[in-house]
Amino acid sequence: MGKTWEQLEAIQPVVLKMFKNSIEKDRLAHAYLFEGMKGTGKREASMLLAKSRFCLKPLDGYVPCETCSNCKRINSGNHPDVHILEPDGHSIKKSQIQSLQEEFSKTGVESKRKLYVIVHADRMTVNAANSLLKFLEEPHSETTAVLITEQSQQMLPTILSRCQAISFKPLSPAEMIQQLKNNGVDPAQAPLLAQITNNLNEALQYSSDDWFVQAQKIVLKLYEVVKKNPLEAMVALQEDWFLHFKEKEQIDRGLDLLLLIFKDLLYIQLGKQDQVVHLNERNRLEQFALQSSTKRLTEQMTAVLEAKRKLQANMNPQLLMEQLVLKLQEGSSFV
Amino acid sequence: MKFIIQRDRLVQSVQDVMKAVTSRTTIPILTGIKIVASEEGVTLTGSDSDISIESFIPKEEDGDEIVEIKQAGAIVLQAKFFSEIVKKLPTDSVEISVENHLQTVIRSGKSEFNLNGLDAEEYPHLPQVEEENVFKIPTDLLKAMVRQTVFAVSTSETRPILTGVNWKVENGTLTCIATDSHRLALRKAQIETNASESYNVVIPGKSLSELSKILDDNNDLIDIVITENQVLFKAEHLLFFSRLLEGNYPDTSRLIPSDSKTDVVVNTKEFLQAIDRASLLAKEGRNNVVKLSTIDGGVIEISSNTPEIGKVVEEVQSKSVEGEELKISFSAKFMMDALKALEGSEITISFTGAMRPFIIKPLNDESILQLILPVRTY
Numbered sequence: 001m002g003k004t005w006e007q008l009e010a011i012q013p014v015v016l017k018m019f020k021n022s023i024e025k026d027r028l029a030h031a032y033l034f035e036g037m038k039g040t041g042k043r044e045a046s047m048l049l050a051k052s053r054f055c056l057k058p059l060d061g062y063v064p065c066e067t068c069s070n071c072k073r074i075n076s077g078n079h080p081d082v083h084i085l086e087p088d089g090h091s092i093k094k095s096q097i098q099s100l101q102e103e104f105s106k107t108g109v110e111s112k113r114k115l116y117v118i119v120h121a122d123r124m125t126v127n128a129a130n131s132l133l134k135f136l137e138e139p140h141s142e143t144t145a146v147l148i149t150e151q152s153q154q155m156l157p158t159i160l161s162r163c164q165a166i167s168f169k170p171l172s173p174a175e176m177i178q179q180l181k182n183n184g185v186d187p188a189q190a191p192l193l194a195q196i197t198n199n200l201n202e203a204l205q206y207s208s209d210d211w212f213v214q215a216q217k218i219v220l221k222l223y224e225v226v227k228k229n230p231l232e233a234m235v236a237l238q239e240d241w242f243l244h245f246k247e248k249e250q251i252d253r254g255l256d257l258l259l260l261i262f263k264d265l266l267y268i269q270l271g272k273q274d275q276v277v278h279l280n281e282r283n284r285l286e287q288f289a290l291q292s293s294t295k296r297l298t299e300q301m302t303a304v305l306e307a308k309r310k311l312q313a314n315m316n317p318q319l320l321m322e323q324l325v326l327k328l329q330e331g332s333s334f335v
Numbered sequence: 336m337k338f339i340i341q342r343d344r345l346v347q348s349v350q351d352v353m354k355a356v357t358s359r360t361t362i363p364i365l366t367g368i369k370i371v372a373s374e375e376g377v378t379l380t381g382s383d384s385d386i387s388i389e390s391f392i393p394k395e396e397d398g399d400e401i402v403e404i405k406q407a408g409a410i411v412l413q414a415k416f417f418s419e420i421v422k423k424l425p426t427d428s429v430e431i432s433v434e435n436h437l438q439t440v441i442r443s444g445k446s447e448f449n450l451n452g453l454d455a456e457e458y459p460h461l462p463q464v465e466e467e468n469v470f471k472i473p474t475d476l477l478k479a480m481v482r483q484t485v486f487a488v489s490t491s492e493t494r495p496i497l498t499g500v501n502w503k504v505e506n507g508t509l510t511c512i513a514t515d516s517h518r519l520a521l522r523k524a525q526i527e528t529n530a531s532e533s534y535n536v537v538i539p540g541k542s543l544s545e546l547s548k549i550l551d552d553n554n555d556l557i558d559i560v561i562t563e564n565q566v567l568f569k570a571e572h573l574l575f576f577s578r579l580l581e582g583n584y585p586d587t588s589r590l591i592p593s594d595s596k597t598d599v600v601v602n603t604k605e606f607l608q609a610i611d612r613a614s615l616l617a618k619e620g621r622n623n624v625v626k627l628s629t630i631d632g633g634v635i636e637i638s639s640n641t642p643e644i645g646k647v648v649e650e651v652q653s654k655s656v657e658g659e660e661l662k663i664s665f666s667a668k669f670m671m672d673a674l675k676a677l678e679g680s681e682i683t684i685s686f687t688g689a690m691r692p693f694i695i696k697p698l699n700d701e702s703i704l705q706l707i708l709p710v711r712t713y
Contacts, residue, residue, distance in 0.1 A: 073457050078364040080384045080459040098492060105495030106539065106578040107564035109384050109459050140581055 003044045005063045012041055015166055019045075023052055023062040029164040031136050031145040033121070035152040036168025039199025045168070046117045046146045050074050050082050053115060053144065080109035083116040087123045090314075094127040101135050104143060112142045121147035122154040129156050136162045170198045180207070191277040192216075195260055196253070211244075212253075218244050219257040220281060222325075227288060230329045237321055251317055255308050262301045265289045269297070303327040336408025337432035338372045340392065341401050342424055342443065348390040349418050351573060352381030354549055355388040356414040362459075367411035368418075369458045370431070377402050380458070381414060382576075386542045387461055388549065389574035405432075409455035410439055420448055461576055462562045464569070470504065470528035473554040474570065480511050481547045483522045483676040483703060488540035489515035499537035499580040501587070504528075504561070512587050513540065518669045519587060519706040520676060527556070534561045537584050542577035549575065591694060591706060595685035597658035599635060600698060601651060603682050607674040609651045613639045614667030616647050624710050625670070628662040639667075654681060663689045664712040670695075673705035 009016045022028045032049075034042040051064030051071045058064055064071050073079040083103060085096055100116060108114050118124070124132065136145060136159065147163055149155060171179075176194035181187055183200070185207045193203040206212045218240045225236045245251045260277055267275045268289040278285055307324040311317070352368055360366060360383055369380040376393040394402050410433050421429065426444035433439050437452040481500075489497035494516075501512040504526070511522045546568060550557070558569040568575040613625040617639040625639045633656045640646035663686060674682070679697030686693040695705040 069456050069460075073364075076363075076457060078362055078457040080362055080365075083361065102492055102495065103384075105492075105498075105580055105582070106385065107581050109564075109578060110462075112564060 003041065003048075004066065005048060008041050008044055008048060011171060012045065012168055015045060015168060016048075018166065019049060019052065020062050028053075028144060030139040030143065031147065031163040033147045033149065033152065033155075033160065033163035033165045034168060035149050035165060037170045037198050038150055039197050039202055040168035040170055042148045042168050043117075043119065046148060047074060049144070049146065050079075050115050050117070053113060054079065054082065054111075081111065081114045083114075084119065085116065086119045090123070092118065092120070092124040092128050094125060094131055097124070097128045097131045097135070101131070104135070104140070108142075113144075114140070114142060115144045115146070117146045117148065119148050120150075121159075122149040122151045124155075126156075129159055133158055133162070171200075176200070176203070180204070188279040191279065192260065195277050196256055211250075214244060215250075215254060216257060219254055220261065220278075223258065223261050223288075226325060226328050227291075233325045233329065234322065237325060241321060242318065245317075248311060248317070251321075252308065252311055255304055255311065259301060259304045259308075261285070262297055262304065265292060266294065266297045266301070269294055299330070300328050336370075336372050336410055337405040337430070338377060339403045339405070339428055339430045340377060342421065342427050342429050344392050344401050345421050345429055348377075348379045348392055349421055351390045351549060352379045352388045353414060353418050354545060355381040355383055355386050357383045358415065360384070364411060364453055364457045365459075366414060367453050367458075368414045369409065369411045369455055371409040371455065372402075372404055373407050374404065376404075380461070382459060382461075384459065385539065385578055386545055387459070387576040389461065389576070391572045391574070393572070408433055410437065411453040411455050411458055412439060412450055413453075416450060420450075461574075462565050462567070464560055464567060464574075465562075468532055469558045469560055470509070470526045471556040471558055472509065472524065472526050474550050474557050475552055475554050476524055477557055477568075478547045478550055478552070479678075480509075480522045480524060481543045484511045484513040484520045485540050485543045485547075486672050486676060487513040487515060487518055487520035487705075491515075496537060496580055496582045496584055498541075499539045499584075500543055501537050501584040502534065502561075502566075504532070504534040506533075512584070514585075514587060514590075514706075517666070517708050518673065519590065520673070521587075521591075521704045521706070523702045526559075535584070536561055536566060537580040537582070538566055538577055539580055546575050546577070549573070590692065591704070592685075592687045592691060595658065595687050595694075597629065597656070597661045597686040599629070599656050599684045599686070600654040600681060601635070601684070602654070603674060603677060603680055603697075605651055606682070607671060609637050609649050610667050610670050610674070612649060613637045613647050614671070616641050616644055617667050622710055623666045623668045624664050624712065625667045626662065626664045626712070629656050629660050658686075661686050661689060663693070664710045665693075665707055666710060669707045673707060676705065677703060 034045060036042055048064065051074050052058060052062050054070040054074060055064040056068040056070055070079060074082050083100065085092065085100055088096055104114060152160065173194045177190045179200055180190040180193055180203055183204055189207055193206055196206065197203050222236055222241060226233050245254045264276045264278050264285050265288060268286055276282060303324060307320055310320055362384060365382055365384060371378045376391060378389060378391050380387060380389045392402055394404065420441060424443035425446055430442040431439065433452065437454065439450045439452045441448040441450065484500050488500060497515055503510040507526060507528055509524050509526045513520045550570060560567040565576050565578055610625060614623060617623050617625050625637055628636050630636055633653050634650050635653050636648060636650050638648040673695050677697050679700055681698040682695055683698055684693060684695050689709060692706050692708045697703060
C-alpha cells in the first residue's frame with residue numbers, strides 16, 4: 001500500500017502541485033476535504049501530505065523521503081501524532097469524534113504538529129458531524145485535518161464551508177483502458193473493468209478474480225431470464241444470485257454490472273457502438289436492444305440505481321433483489 | 336540484543352510500565368513494551384501516548400549483578416503476553432534474546448518462549464531530558480499536592496482545558512490550581528530549583544492521578560522537567576512522562592476574593608461530619624444542597640430540607656464567628672471534597688455574601704485554599 005509522490009503525481013498532477021506550492025510557501029490550510037471517486041488516490045494523498053509534514057528531511061523541501069523514522073511510522077500507522085479515523089461499522093459515531101477531540105486537546109506526543117484524517121467523512125452521524133464542527137472551526141495552530149469522502153454532497157454544508165475542497169479527478173476511461181491493456185489484461189475485458197473501478201490495482205485484481213468472472217455471467221444470465229422468461233426470474237435469483245452475491249459489497253458490485261448492461265443497451269440504441277463495454281456479448285446485446293425502447297431502458301436504469309441506494313440504507317438484500325426484478329419486468333406482457 | 340536478568344526485578348519493572356499500557360489504542364505499536372538493552376542496563380517503556388512510563392534496571396546495584404548484557408539492542412514485545420510470561424516463568428533468571436528478524440526468545444530454566452517482536456524504531460520518541468531546567472520536590476509533598484487539587488478538575492469534555500491542573504512555577508514557588516468552574520482548589524509549595532525559568536502549563540488530571548498511584552510514599556526528591564509538550568517526573572529508576580493540555584488556562588487569580596464579610600473558624604472534623612450527616616437527606620434532592628446559617632453565640636446551623644423525604648437540622652459550635660450574619664447554600668459534595676483535602680484540625684471559612692464564592696483555609700496556613708461557589712436558592 002502507499003504510493004510515492006511520483007506515482008501519485010502521475011494520476012493527480014493538479015492536487016500534488018497544489019500541495020507542493022502550499023508546503024513550500026508554508027500556506028497549508030487547517031482543514032482539507034478530499035473528494036473524488038473511489039480509487040482516485042485520496043487516501044494515498046492524505047498519507048503523502050502527512051509524510052511531507054512530518055518527514056525529517058524531505059527532498060526539495062516537500063517530497064517525503066520515505067526512509068526516516070517518521071515516514072516509516074506513518075506508513076505503518078504507528079506515528080503517535082497522526083490519527084486516522086475510520087467508520088466504526090457503518091458510520092462514524094459521535095464517541096469517535098469525541099475521543100479525537102480529547103486527543104487533540106492535548107499537546108503532541110513528539111512535536112507540536114498534529115494531523116488527523118477522517119476516512120468516509122460522509123458517513124458521520126449527524127451528531128458526530130455537529131460535534132466536529134466546533135472542532136474544525138477552532139483549530140490549534142499546528143493541526144491539520146483531512147476529510148476524505150466519495151460523496152461530498154452528502155455532507156453538512158457547514159462542514160464543507162470550513163474546509164478547503166480538493167477534487168480528485170477520476171482517471172479517464174480511455175486512459176484506464178490503455179493502462180489495463182499495458183498490464184496484460186484481455187482487451188475485451190478492459191473497458192468493463194475501467195467502468196467498474198477507477199483504481200488500477202483493483203481492476204487488475206478483478207481481472208484475475210474467478211468470483212468476478214462468475215459474477216459477470218450470473219448478472220448477464222439474470223438479465224436474459226428477466227427478458228425472456230419473467231416467471232423464472234425469482235427462481236434464478238434464488239438459484240444463482242444469492243449463492244454468489246453474499247456480502248453487501250458484492251451485491252453492490254452485482255448491481256453495478258447490471259447497470260452496465262442497461263447502459264450498453266442504451267448506447268447501442270443511440271448508435272454509440274464504440275462506448276459499449278461488453279465486447280464479448282456485443283451481438284447478443286444488439287439483439288436485445290432491438291426489443292426494447294429507450295424510455296424503458298432509462299426506467300430500468302432508474303430502478304437499478306434506486307436499488308443501489310436502498311442497499312446503502314440497509315434494506316434486506318433478498319427483498320431488495322426481488323423488488324428490483326419485479327420492477328425490471330414492469331410493463332412486460334404479463335405478471 | 337541479548338541479556339540475562341533477575342526475574343523479580345524484571346517483573347517489578349514490567350508491572351510499573353504496564354500501568355501506562357492500555358489495550359484500547361489506535362496506534363498498534365503502543366500495545367507493546369519497548370525493551371532497550373544498553374551498556375548501563377535495561378530500560379522498559381510503556382505508553383498510551385497520554386502518559387509514558389519508563390523503568391530502568393541498572394546493571395549493578397549495591398555490588399550485586401542484576402543484568403548481564405551480552406549484546407545491546409532494542410525490541411518491542413506485546414505487553415499483554417510479555418507481562419504474563421515473565422510473571423509465570425519458573426526460575427529466578429531470565430534470558431531474553433532477539434534472534435533473526437525480530438524473533439524474540441525468552442528462556443528461563445527449561446521453558447522457552449518464542450515471541451514475535453515489533454521494530455523498536457517504530458516506537459514513539461520520548462523527549463530528551465535536559466538536566467538544567469530541573470526543579471525538585473519531595474515525593475510525599477508532590478503526592479499531597481496532587482491529592483489536594485486533582486479532585487477538583489472538571490470531568491466534562493466541553494472545556495478540555497479544565498480537565499487538567501494548572502501548574503505555575505515562579506520565583507521558586509510551585510502553584511497548582513484546579514477548577515471545574517463551580518469550585519477551585521489551590522495549593523502552593525516551595526521547590527528547589529537552580530534555574531530561574533518560569534512555567535505555566537496544564538497537566539491532565541488523569542495523568543496526575545496515575546502518577547500518584549505509581550510513586551512510593553517517601554520523602555526522596557523527585558525531579559520535574561517541563562518541556563514544550565511534555566512534563567517529566569523523574570524518581571529513582573522511574574521516569575513518568577505526561578502530555579500537556581493545549582490552550583491557556585483561565586486566569587483564576589481574580590476569582591479569589593481578597594476581603595471577607597463573615598469569617599467562621601470551626602473544627603474540621605466536627606464540621607465535616609455535620610455536613611456529611613446533612614447531606615444524607617440532601618443527596619436525593621438536586622445539587623446535593625445544604626444550607627448554613629449563623630445564629631447567635633457563635634453557633635452555626637447546618638440544615639437540609641427535601642420536602643418529599645424530610646429535613647435535618649444540626650448545630651455546630653464554632654470557635655469564632657466574626658462579621659455579618661449570613662445564610663448560604665452550597666453543595667455538600669463540594670464541601671466534603673474540600674474539607675477532606677485540607678490538612679489541619681481547624682479551618683477558617685471566609686464568606687463575602689450569600690451569592691459570592693467563599694474560601695476555606697486551614698487556620699494559619701496560607702499554602703492551601705479551597706474555593707466553592709454557593710448554590711442559588713430562593
